[in-house]
Amino acid sequence: MFIDIEVYRGDDDIFVASCPELDLYTHAPTQDEAVSKLKLNILDSIKNSKIYADAKDEISFSVCFYSSRFPQIH
Incomplete structure (x- = not known):
């Protein structure tokens, strides 16, 4: 399971x-x-959620750093 993390200044x-x-x-x-x-x-x-149970403790994080001061529109 991959979880995205976005970082902004x-x-x-x-x-x-x-x-x-x-x-x-x-x-x-x-x-x-x-x-x-x-x-x-x-x-x-x-x-304690179903998401975690389905992942079987295999959680990876994808981290993306943005130089912009404001979050991107999703």
């Missing part, structure tokens, strides 16, 4: 990480920290 040089599939967002002062925090939130969000 927000206002005041804060990085915003989002998971459009699960409608989850987080922010941090660095890209790596924002991604790490979001991965934990994603796992917490799906660990």
Whole structure:
């Protein structure tokens, strides 16, 4: 199972990480920290769901960094 993570530089040089599939967002002062925090939130969000059971603990993340300050339109 692949889960997409998008990272943008927000206002005041804060990085915003989002998971459009699960409608989850987080922010941090660095890209790596924002991604790490979001991965934990994603796992917490799906660990008791059917999605997680179907994945059989094989979850991979696809991380895409955007230079734009604003998220892309989906």
